[in-house]
Amino acid sequence: MTTESRRLDGNAAAGRLADVFVFDATVVRTRCGTCGTSAPLGHYHVYADGPGMVVRCPTCEKMIMRLAQTPGHTWLDMGGAATLDIGE
Numbered sequence: 001m002t003t004e005s006r007r008l009d010g011n012a013a014a015g016r017l018a019d020v021f022v023f024d025a026t027v028v029r030t031r032c033g034t035c036g037t038s039a040p041l042g043h044y045h046v047y048a049d050g051p052g053m054v055v056r057c058p059t060c061e062k063m064i065m066r067l068a069q070t071p072g073h074t075w076l077d078m079g080g081a082a083t084l085d086i087g088e
């Protein structure tokens with residue numbers, strides 16, 4: 001079986017992701033992709049005075065995630081987070 005024959009489009013993940021993205025984000029243990037700090041999201045630094053909101057690591061101040069809204073869209077960039085532990 002080849003990789004290509006096993007591949008599905010992104011819609012195949014929709015059901016599982018709907019299960020995962022229902023949580024209280026402030027208690028989600030988040031690991032910084034830069035320095036490895038692991039703490040509940042509520043312990044991270046938030047800057048909400050710009051056009052969007054930026055969450056930064058409390059140890060190294062690198063960007064963990066960004067959230068912005070434009071008409072009809074909500075943009076979430078979690079590129080700075082290595083992992084999120086959302087519990088059970």
Ligand SMILES: [Zn+2]
Nearest residue numbers: 032035057060
């Ligand atoms: Zn960090």
